[in-house]
Amino acid sequence: MAEQTTLESLLEMGFTRNRAEKAVANTGNQGIERAMDWLMEHENDPDIDEPYEPPVGNVLGDTGDSQPNPAQPTVADTAEGTEVGDMDQEVNEEGGSKQPMTEEEKREQVKRLEELMRVKQAERRERERAEEVEREKQRRRQGQELLQIKQKMQDDEMKKLADQRRKEKMEDKLAKQRVKEKIARDREERAQKFGGGGSSSTGMSSPPAQPSPSSPTSQGPPPTKKEYDECRIQVRLLDGSAITAVFKAQEPLAAVRVYVQMNGNTPEGQDFTLLSPYPRHVYTELDMEKPLKELGLVPSAVLVVTKK
Numbered sequence: 249m250a251e252q253t254t255l256e257s258l259l260e261m262g263f264t265r266n267r268a269e270k271a272v273a274n275t276g277n278q279g280i281e282r283a284m285d286w287l288m289e290h291e292n293d294p295d296i297d298e299p300y301e302p303p304v305g306n307v308l309g310d311t312g313d314s315q316p317n318p319a320q321p322t323v324a325d326t327a328e329g330t331e332v333g334d335m336d337q338e339v340n341e342e343g344g345s346k347q348p349m350t351e352e353e354k355r356e357q358v359k360r361l362e363e364l365m366r367v368k369q370a371e372r373r374e375r376e377r378a379e380e381v382e383r384e385k386q387r388r389r390q391g392q393e394l395l396q397i398k399q400k401m402q403d404d405e406m407k408k409l410a411d412q413r414r415k416e417k418m419e420d421k422l423a424k425q426r427v428k429e430k431i432a433r434d435r436e437e438r439a440q441k442f443g444g445g446g447s448s449s450t451g452m453s454s455p456p457a458q459p460s461p462s463s464p465t466s467q468g469p470p471p472t473k474k475e476y477d478e479c480r481i482q483v484r485l486l487d488g489s490a491i492t493a494v495f496k497a498q499e500p501l502a503a504v505r506v507y508v509q510m511n512g513n514t515p516e517g518q519d520f521t522l523l524s525p526y527p528r529h530v531y532t533e534l535d536m537e538k539p540l541k542e543l544g545l546v547p548s549a550v551l552v553v554t555k556k
Contacts, residue, residue, distance in 0.1 A: 253357075254280050260358045261365070263287065269300045284365055288372065406510055413503070420477060420496060479546040485512050485553050486520070497546045502536040508553060519556045524549065 257280050258268035271283040290296055481504055482492045493507055505522060514520060523530045524545075531543075540546055 254283055256354075257357060257361055258283060258287075260354065261362060264297070266297060266300050270296070273300070273302065280361055281364065284361070284368065288365075288368060406506070409506060410510065416496060417494070424477070476541075476547040479540050480548040481540075481545065482548075482550045483508055483512070483522075483553060484550070485514065486555070487513060489513070495540060497541040498539045500537050500539060501531060501543060501545075504540075504551065505536065512553065514553065520553050521556055522551045523554055525552055530554075 254277065255268055255272055258271060259265060263271075267287060268283075271286045275282040275286050477497055478494050479497055480492065480494050482490055483504065484490045485508070491508070491511055493504075493511075495503055495507075501522070508514065508520075508522075521530060521532075535543060540549075545551075
């Protein structure tokens, strides 16, 4: 009476007959525990509640019609009709001494099976909780790795910008040196030209008047038209200290902000802006793209760091 007892126990525990029959058939009628394990593992299957159709065997010599052979009972017939045969077998094996379970015994068995089911459900929940914890750990590890990669990219970008600024400063220094050398050569050429012209015209009265308009000191660019290629910026930080740096006149104001972020003592992640104290002017994000020369910060200026 094992199969009948398993099926009845599942029905008394609240499982539908369709699910109970599937569990008994798919576990090969190997006991209530195997059937409960199968039900808990397949409770979320999309076809769990589809009508159970027991397999129908073809009888040798069958003409092809779909009528089942009366001599070949189905699994459902076996589940519902084996009680008599099982009872006869138990009577033969034990001499008729074993009686059907009483209602009290059935309740005790159902109670024991329900307790077993609760234990298995608790183990399943614990296993799912552990898997969820592991997934969360994996997600955090991936987030930390992504953050480290992003930080490294930012550091590389800042280092690249600093190297570029150093290279530009060196190129600017060499360009200034070349300009100075060219000015010196021009002065020497003018001095030689002026000296040669005086020696060739000693007998004439007009040459002595030539040095005044061609004086070497008057050939240089007028101070009012001097073009500055660099500007000296002093930045006052939030704690009252100051840092000073030299920038190219055509560099944007954003280069000053990047320099403050790299060399200042502003807290990491602190958003700030720059302002000019006199005349007072707060620079906006649009101003960050403008050259220092256009903003009137050439040849020197003082800026103040303020919190946004």
